[in-house]
Amino acid sequence: MSENTTGAAGPASADTARVEAAAEETAREPNRAVALFRSSAGRNTGLVVALLLLCIVGAITAGDRFSSSDNALTILRLAAVTGVVSVGMTFVITAGQIDLSVGAILALSSVWCTTLATQQTAQDSHWIVMVFVALAVGAGCGLVNGLLVAYGGVVSFIATLAMLASARGLAEIISNRKTQIVDVPGFVDFFDHELFGIEVQVYIFVLVAIAGWVLLNRTTFGRRTIAVGGNPEAARLAGIDVKRHTVMVFVLVGLCCGLAALMLVARTTTGSSTHGTGLELDVIAAVVIGGTLLTGGRGSIVGTVIGVLIFTTLTNVFTLNNRSISEQSLLKGAIIVAAVLLQQRLASRNSST
Amino acid sequence: MSENTTGAAGPASADTARVEAAAEETAREPNRAVALFRSSAGRNTGLVVALLLLCIVGAITAGDRFSSSDNALTILRLAAVTGVVSVGMTFVITAGQIDLSVGAILALSSVWCTTLATQQTAQDSHWIVMVFVALAVGAGCGLVNGLLVAYGGVVSFIATLAMLASARGLAEIISNRKTQIVDVPGFVDFFDHELFGIEVQVYIFVLVAIAGWVLLNRTTFGRRTIAVGGNPEAARLAGIDVKRHTVMVFVLVGLCCGLAALMLVARTTTGSSTHGTGLELDVIAAVVIGGTLLTGGRGSIVGTVIGVLIFTTLTNVFTLNNRSISEQSLLKGAIIVAAVLLQQRLASRNSST
Amino acid sequence: MSGIVKEFPGVRALGGVDLDVRAGEVHCLLGQNGAGKSTLIKVLAGVHQPEEGTVVWDGAEVSLSSPQASLKAGIATIYQELDLVPELSVAENIFLGHELSTVGFSQRHRANSLTRELLARLGHSEISPGRSVGSLSPAGQQIVSMARALSRDTRLLILDEPSAVLDQEEVNNLFRVIRGLTAEGVAVVYISHRLEEIRQIGDRITVLKDGRTVATGLPVSETPTAELIKLMTGRSIEYVFPPRPTAVADQPVVLEVAGLSLAGVFRDVDLTVRAGEIVGLAGLVGAGRSEILETVYGARKRSTGTVSVDGRPLRRGSVTAAVKAGVGLAPEERKSQGLLLDQSVYSNITVSSMDRFARVGFLNRAGEKHKASELTTALDVRPAGVTRAARTLSGGNQQKVVLARWLLRDCRVLLLDEPTRGVDIGARTEIYQLVRRLADSGVAVVVVSSEIEEVLGLADRVLVVREGRVVHEAPSTELDESKVLDLVMEGNVA
Amino acid sequence: GNEKNDDDQDLGGGTTQADSGSNDEAGDKIVIGFSAPAADHGWMASITDSAKKVADQYDDVELRVASGTNDVNLQISQVETFINDKVDAIVLLPFDGAAMTPVALKAMQAGIPVINVDREFDDPNAARVTVLGDNYGMGVSAGAYICSQIGDKSDAVVAEIAGIDSLPLTQERSQGFKDALADCGQDVDNRVAADFTVEGGEEAAANLLQAAPKIDAIWNHDDDQGVGVLAAIKNAGRDEFFMVGGAGSANAMRSIQAGDSVLQATVIYPSTQAADGIKLARLLGQQKNMSDLVEVEVPRTVQLYAPVVTKDNVDQFIDTAFES
Ligand SMILES: Nc1ncnc2c1ncn2[C@@H]1O[C@H](COP(=O)(O)OP(=O)(O)OP(=O)(O)O)[C@@H](O)[C@H]1O
Numbered sequence A, B: 001m002s003e004n005t006t007g008a009a010g011p012a013s014a015d016t017a018r019v020e021a022a023a024e025e026t027a028r029e030p031n032r033a034v035a036l037f038r039s040s041a042g043r044n045t046g047l048v049v050a051l052l053l054l055c056i057v058g059a060i061t062a063g064d065r066f067s068s069s070d071n072a073l074t075i076l077r078l079a080a081v082t083g084v085v086s087v088g089m090t091f092v093i094t095a096g097q098i099d100l101s102v103g104a105i106l107a108l109s110s111v112w113c114t115t116l117a118t119q120q121t122a123q124d125s126h127w128i129v130m131v132f133v134a135l136a137v138g139a140g141c142g143l144v145n146g147l148l149v150a151y152g153g154v155v156s157f158i159a160t161l162a163m164l165a166s167a168r169g170l171a172e173i174i175s176n177r178k179t180q181i182v183d184v185p186g187f188v189d190f191f192d193h194e195l196f197g198i199e200v201q202v203y204i205f206v207l208v209a210i211a212g213w214v215l216l217n218r219t220t221f222g223r224r225t226i227a228v229g230g231n232p233e234a235a236r237l238a239g240i241d242v243k244r245h246t247v248m249v250f251v252l253v254g255l256c257c258g259l260a261a262l263m264l265v266a267r268t269t270t271g272s273s274t275h276g277t278g279l280e281l282d283v284i285a286a287v288v289i290g291g292t293l294l295t296g297g298r299g300s301i302v303g304t305v306i307g308v309l310i311f312t313t314l315t316n317v318f319t320l321n322n323r324s325i326s327e328q329s330l331l332k333g334a335i336i337v338a339a340v341l342l343q344q345r346l347a348s349r350n351s352s353t
Numbered sequence C: 001m002s003g004i005v006k007e008f009p010g011v012r013a014l015g016g017v018d019l020d021v022r023a024g025e026v027h028c029l030l031g032q033n034g035a036g037k038s039t040l041i042k043v044l045a046g047v048h049q050p051e052e053g054t055v056v057w058d059g060a061e062v063s064l065s066s067p068q069a070s071l072k073a074g075i076a077t078i079y080q081e082l083d084l085v086p087e088l089s090v091a092e093n094i095f096l097g098h099e100l101s102t103v104g105f106s107q108r109h110r111a112n113s114l115t116r117e118l119l120a121r122l123g124h125s126e127i128s129p130g131r132s133v134g135s136l137s138p139a140g141q142q143i144v145s146m147a148r149a150l151s152r153d154t155r156l157l158i159l160d161e162p163s164a165v166l167d168q169e170e171v172n173n174l175f176r177v178i179r180g181l182t183a184e185g186v187a188v189v190y191i192s193h194r195l196e197e198i199r200q201i202g203d204r205i206t207v208l209k210d211g212r213t214v215a216t217g218l219p220v221s222e223t224p225t226a227e228l229i230k231l232m233t234g235r236s237i238e239y240v241f242p243p244r245p246t247a248v249a250d251q252p253v254v255l256e257v258a259g260l261s262l263a264g265v266f267r268d269v270d271l272t273v274r275a276g277e278i279v280g281l282a283g284l285v286g287a288g289r290s291e292i293l294e295t296v297y298g299a300r301k302r303s304t305g306t307v308s309v310d311g312r313p314l315r316r317g318s319v320t321a322a323v324k325a326g327v328g329l330a331p332e333e334r335k336s337q338g339l340l341l342d343q344s345v346y347s348n349i350t351v352s353s354m355d356r357f358a359r360v361g362f363l364n365r366a367g368e369k370h371k372a373s374e375l376t377t378a379l380d381v382r383p384a385g386v387t388r389a390a391r392t393l394s395g396g397n398q399q400k401v402v403l404a405r406w407l408l409r410d411c412r413v414l415l416l417d418e419p420t421r422g423v424d425i426g427a428r429t430e431i432y433q434l435v436r437r438l439a440d441s442g443v444a445v446v447v448v449s450s451e452i453e454e455v456l457g458l459a460d461r462v463l464v465v466r467e468g469r470v471v472h473e474a475p476s477t478e479l480d481e482s483k484v485l486d487l488v489m490e491g492n493v494a
Numbered sequence D: 001g002n003e004k005n006d007d008d009q010d011l012g013g014g015t016t017q018a019d020s021g022s023n024d025e026a027g028d029k030i031v032i033g034f035s036a037p038a039a040d041h042g043w044m045a046s047i048t049d050s051a052k053k054v055a056d057q058y059d060d061v062e063l064r065v066a067s068g069t070n071d072v073n074l075q076i077s078q079v080e081t082f083i084n085d086k087v088d089a090i091v092l093l094p095f096d097g098a099a100m101t102p103v104a105l106k107a108m109q110a111g112i113p114v115i116n117v118d119r120e121f122d123d124p125n126a127a128r129v130t131v132l133g134d135n136y137g138m139g140v141s142a143g144a145y146i147c148s149q150i151g152d153k154s155d156a157v158v159a160e161i162a163g164i165d166s167l168p169l170t171q172e173r174s175q176g177f178k179d180a181l182a183d184c185g186q187d188v189d190n191r192v193a194a195d196f197t198v199e200g201g202e203e204a205a206a207n208l209l210q211a212a213p214k215i216d217a218i219w220n221h222d223d224d225q226g227v228g229v230l231a232a233i234k235n236a237g238r239d240e241f242f243m244v245g246g247a248g249s250a251n252a253m254r255s256i257q258a259g260d261s262v263l264q265a266t267v268i269y270p271s272t273q274a275a276d277g278i279k280l281a282r283l284l285g286q287q288k289n290m291s292d293l294v295e296v297e298v299p300r301t302v303q304l305y306a307p308v309v310t311k312d313n314v315d316q317f318i319d320t321a322f323e324s
């Protein structure tokens, strides 16, 4: 298609240059898999390198205890809950918003789906009831957040901060600040079940990540999310219902919180108003380290997943090495900065070649 | 000033009219006090109304226990530490950045200025040594944040999140996770001293707020902060050294943390690595409720101060009314949203008249 | 449209405007900066809701309550401010809001091939549909905007100053496309400050002044230019360039640029400007002129070369140093690079000279406002109040505010990138005279413009830039338009 | 009624007995202010709940509960509010004892007796009565029990899952644990810290189990986070070791009773301390004394005992245990 310059009355040489550039760009396209890998590896080289370095450190300092497949599964399992929420958060941040209430929504969902009444109903019918309750609570909280932000005009930082306080308060009231233990047969079994030696939770994480990637990069919804975050005015002028879209994004992250709540309930066999305390910062950090712009308009699910893995692996390596929490936290700061700087240098070198 | 129209080819009559219009707009200015009041009351009506409503609720439900001057002082004293940090944070957010590490910096400052060594030096010379140490630690951490953000290109959310982890880790290591008790004579006396029945801490808060207001609204530093936050590229092209300015803003908030650390050390007679836990969210919430734009370019010190007072008064009214903790947190969310919505409605009505 | 009234807080932008557009015609909208042209078309596009007035579409009264409603009715708009999402690809931007999809999944291949067709129709098949829009030059982005308007099933196409960022070739291209559309019966509303374009493409003209219709339905062919100008400005203006002084050769060299390069963009640029001299840079869009100015200014880090002002070399990559040495830049994109949109006009004007109004860091705001009002009055900025936010000014008036900033600063060197883009005829003459007056007072001026006429008329000496190299340099008296065009395109005279 | 004579059991939060003589007869109406850290785990929630329950039993007590907080600045202000309010007594479980000392002194100087619960002030004059749990003793009990079980097995692997590491109480517990283990020649091979929550417990334990492929005994500081620890152990399919809990939740005791998990024992850390505090505050406010003692005045310090609960004696404790 590079010959189609008829009609452009431009001078030949200038056009040739342009055409060459264009041809070069399109030449890569057929080889999609390679292009995909190149672009996503390119954007995330630094992160991948940081993760690898971390693994090398882990393998050297903790040997087999780190490199065992059991340990890899432990890391993945620990990453699963944060990971599912982080995928949802990637959409919120890409859309130019933020959600501080994810931890509280998770707590409320976990409590609501493990109340005596819910468990009773679940026992009488099927544990799927608990799943519905958790997802509905998550989506409901997300809906309130979204409506406040999009139609109430409350900045998302404040709206979700308010939700953080309220949802946790409500979770405490419902649970009477007691840890609610699950004894619905089937529920825990299902989520903690192993398939080919890998737990269902890990599969859920992987599936959510893939679904998130497709949604962000291959669907109208995802493209609109980027548009809404990148230039809301332009999105509006293009006929996108920015407000409705914003609401949907918050509902999406709410759903992710509901799902994560189910996973955490299964893992801990409890619902509790203290679940997910401080989760918001972990999640946002993972998303932002992964290269999603806090100002909106650019999001990377692959980056987010690597971000989550970096944090989980970090804790794992520290624990295997029996480091104190204080040392962990001192080093964690340094490592975060190092990872980001590395990522930057490598990404800029990559784009300039 | 209206005669300088030589060369502009416009006809006389049009020009005269225009100059008059321009003059008219500037004519209001002599009456500065009124204008000042109008503009700042106008922008903050909703907040003021929210605060008043809260006070009315307090007075009705708790009567004299709320309305006493002792109680007012209690509120102000509680507001002082958060308030000092919030004034600094207003600059950071106005400059388009965020600082999540304020609580950790406060902890580190408090620990560093109360180590045995520091206290020994202070006892041998003067307690002012502790003041220097706290301010230096605060400014130092701010400097690191600023350099990472401005010259390292790390987004402030991540850079300060890393600082949050590292500073708290370091504080724990230095203090060996013990609470360090102050027994330098003079230090606590000075900060807890009363002047005309009001504590020095309250005076410090008031002074910092006034200084902050003047700095933001009446100096080149403030004007540059607003410019840098509003449109960094335009600010750069207008000849402002955006990077250096960003560093200065982080140092400023670091200094505020150091000062707040001193106040908290005096108030608790201890330095501890747990001081200021979760402070960052409280501070950012107060600043944002106060009308400072999270995206930068607009900041209001008056709004911040009212924001801090709203949160402190809320807690006070709750305590006086003996509500359960969970109810408090449920209601707190609702009240935050209500205050913001009120503020919006009133501000927009005010600006349209 | 009839009796449209639109008010913004404190401004009555439209005070009863009538406009009727017929199928298959190009209806031109004229008016000075701030006359309300953009506002009027935003009402048509559903962006603004008018306080009064009715819109009749196809014989029936309609309410255009949102951009969606307008788009659905078949009204497509290219806005004055670029309205693209920089992070999305060309194809994604074009189909934003009406994506090609099967149950929500994007049909990227179809979108890409349709995009290729659209771009080819606009004569720009070199733009790859997968490229992200943020990496395109302003001109490239304008083309994407046009492709987007064409991608819709359009019955009325509105173009708000589309030619501002385009060079002559591109404009001809655009006109060809517009003619093709009108032949199919599409109605076009065309806004431009370049009257010669109106002559080429327009059928009928409506003139706005201060938010009111002063004339409507004027046939282009029968209305003399002088009358149009009179209608727009209320007075007669001659579109003139100020006279050049005779002797600048003996003045001292103020700006000296030697061997300046920026890797991948331009190479070996030498440039000397004497006090009182105006040097023009001519070239095609994308030739690298903006980058030359920005590099001289220190906004980009030069790869090689030296820049000195009054004989003193400037530090590499430091705008602060350049400003201190007395260099000023009025950037190409005033919204994103020039202005603090939410700040008042006066603080936009004084931002680079703040220290002059400050004592130990404390600002004298009354002094600032006073000085700024003098400048806005002198430059005829409307409305004249200096405390309103820069965002609320019309495009041309915003440009004047940026110029006022550097007037206040008393620069030694002034770099102007497209200083009259989007500026109306009256103000344009004022700006020319202003620039000349500045030069006469000893300032060295460098002007970049895509309008060859402007470069030739304003500058004393012209450098022609082509693909990042200076291919010719001559006093403007020795050049004419066709010669420059040749140089710009072929570079063969060099 | 109840069968034990210990003070702390007598004042047990969940029970409704009122048989300790004339002290429970209604006296002057008094107002008690109560402030504690955030109820972010079961034990702390139970502290507040049992305090409220005890206060509800007395018509002559009005309890003002300040919002639980881990922010010392806020907690100071709450006490200041109580002082302004001129309450008759203040029961204070400080987030950090040393940090709350000045304001407690201020209350005492204002004539309001302060009952210090659990975390001690650093000035004896800052409290009229101190009701203390025995954190060090808890560690010692846990360590001693583990010693008794593993004997002098030289290569035994002992692990510890602590609570919030930056709290002094955690450090005291760990110190006690370490000292007791040293007595039988053992040491802590792996140590992780959680945050007193179920979630934190699960996460810390999952990593810990990975770090130590073979373990003989684990001491987990807190039964609340223990629910998560047990879940992680079950997930990992490990059972080569036994576990000792801490605090003494009803869950843990039921589990010990049933003997269906690695949890063999738990060390009680009474969650009724604040309830005791309320009772003492009432006595002080009404100028009564402790009728079981000969003393005319309420004593200065009450330190609670940290018994080890095993399958053998669990029935004795399970009724007073807190539901986490
Ligand atoms: N959002 C707004 N808020 C307030 N005033 C506005 C706003 N937009 C436009 N105006 C005012 O409305 C008037 C008309 O502006 P408009 O942008 O329509 O002018 P224009 O004819 O397009 O000028 P130009 O040729 O410079 O683009 C101006 O006085 C402008 O200051």
Ligand SMILES: Nc1ncnc2c1ncn2[C@@H]1O[C@H](COP(=O)(O)OP(=O)(O)OP(=O)(O)O)[C@@H](O)[C@H]1O
Pocket: C135, C136, C137, C138, C139, C165, C265, C283, C284, C285, C286, C287, C288, C289, C290, C291, C332, C450
């Ligand atoms: N941010 C950027 N990244 C990469 N290339 C860029 C960037 N900005 C501009 N360019 C390239 O630099 C060259 C010159 O850009 P530009 O269009 O600004 O030139 P110009 O001569 O100033 O034209 P104009 O008439 O638009 O001012 C073009 O090839 C353009 O694609």
Ligand SMILES: [Mg+2]
Pocket: C037, C038, C039, C080, C160, C394, C395
């Ligand atoms: Mg316009």
Ligand SMILES: [Mg+2]
Pocket: C286, C289, C290, C291, C332
């Ligand atoms: Mg350019």
